[in-house]
Amino acid sequence: xxxxxxxxxxxxxxxxxxxxxxxxxxxxxxxxxxxxxxxxxxxxxxxxxxxxxxxxxxxxxxxxxxxxxxxxxxxxxxxxxxxxxxxxxxxxxxxxxxxxxxxxxxxxxxxxxxxxxxxxxxxxxxxxxxxxxxxxxxxxxxxxxxxxxxxxxxxxxxxxxxxxxxxxxxxxxxxxxxxxxxxxxxxxxxxxxxxxxxxxxxxxxxxxxxxxxxxxxxxxxxxxxxxxxxxxxxxxxxxxxxxxxxxxxxxxxxxxxxxxxxxxxxxxxxxxxxxx
Numbered sequence: 001x002x003x004x005x006x007x008x009x010x011x012x013x014x015x016x017x018x019x020x021x022x023x024x025x026x027x028x029x030x031x032x033x034x035x036x037x038x039x040x041x042x043x044x045x046x047x048x049x050x051x052x053x054x055x056x057x058x059x060x061x062x063x064x065x066x067x068x069x070x071x072x073x074x075x076x077x078x079x080x081x082x083x084x085x086x087x088x089x090x091x092x093x094x095x096x097x098x099x100x101x102x103x104x105x106x107x108x109x110x111x112x113x114x115x116x117x118x119x120x121x122x123x124x125x126x127x128x129x130x131x132x133x134x135x136x137x138x139x140x141x142x143x144x145x146x147x148x149x150x151x152x153x154x155x156x157x158x159x160x161x162x163x164x165x166x167x168x169x170x171x172x173x174x175x176x177x178x179x180x181x182x183x184x185x186x187x188x189x190x191x192x193x194x195x196x197x198x199x200x201x202x203x204x205x206x207x208x209x210x211x212x213x214x215x216x217x218x219x220x221x222x223x224x225x226x227x228x229x230x231x232x233x234x235x236x237x238x239x240x241x242x243x244x245x246x247x248x249x250x251x252x253x254x255x256x257x258x259x260x261x262x263x264x265x266x267x268x269x270x271x272x273x274x275x276x
Contacts, residue, residue, distance in 0.1 A: 038073035045072060046084055053081065053100035062107055069108075078222055081105035085220050095215075099202040102219035106201030109222025171203075171246025174274040178255055180267035186233040186254030187268040188241065191225060192218050195275045199227030204244035209237045233268055243273055 024030075037048055049069070056065040069077040085101035171192065179189055188207070192200040201219025208214075218229045233239060233254050242248040249271060257267035 036073075037071040040072075048072065049081060049084055050088075050097055050101065053104040054097070056104045056107070057096075057100040065104060066108065078105045078108035081108065082220050082222055085217070089215070089217065089220075095204065098217055099204070102217045103202035106199065106219035106222045106226035109226055170275050171243045171273045172276055173247050173249055173271065175270070175272040176249065177270045178257070178267060179270045180257035180265075182257075182259065182263075182265045184232075185268070186235065186266040188231040188233060188239070188252065189268065189270040190216075190218070190229045190231075190241065191270070191272045192227040192229075192243065193272065193274045197274075199225055200275075201226045203227070203229075205229050205231075206242045206244065207231050208240045208242070209234075235266060241271060246273055 037045065040048060049072075052065050052068045055068075056062065066077075069081075072080075074080050081101050082105040085098050085105060088101060089098045174193075179187060181187070190205055192203045192205075194200050199218075201217075201222075203218045205216045205218065206213065207216065214231065216229045216231055218227045221228055221230070231239075233252070235254055237253065239252040240248055240250045241252060252269055254266045254268060256264055258264050
């Protein structure tokens, strides 16, 4: 005697599953209320950081900002803020938002260690910068994308960049030094200090060259310095550097550097702006 399979059980299982999903997803969906910020999606976490940074820009209450950021459960909030500031700058977000993110990142980055004092404004660039006379010990090959110049007794022609004053400017050029590091290429390193020698984060720096402009902000790399910004120059361009309020430094171009073994490579400049 043949027994028919219990199709009614399978049909009931499918119907029950369908009804259960309908009730769970449509009729009685789960609603999250008063959740902690660490459960937010990445885009909402960025909005949360931006709001905290805007609040800090208004009241400068660092303990409150740190407590709010702690709710995100991130081990390196300063790094997350700096990375978000760079993304915001690249995406063309409002400058006030970029400024606020960079300033808060720099403030958090300064907390573990004292801010550089006026001694950082001595003729030597800050410790993060390489020696202006070339690599310290063993020279490295020239970075990819820039030619290694053959040893020759005839140096490449260069000019000394000149600052041009701006009326009523609170920032002046304190130091201009060659920067030679074969691992970095023709880099413009910019440091900004206040009158007491403390780093100034969130300062807008305008870079101009023939056919192009770029805005960068200090404080987006707090691991280097809270008042630091940099820009990689192209080999055949001539640049002008001007803080949002200050002097304009003209005729900046990649310069020739030579390692101890005679290897030549393209280097840049280190500029230090201070408030008088």
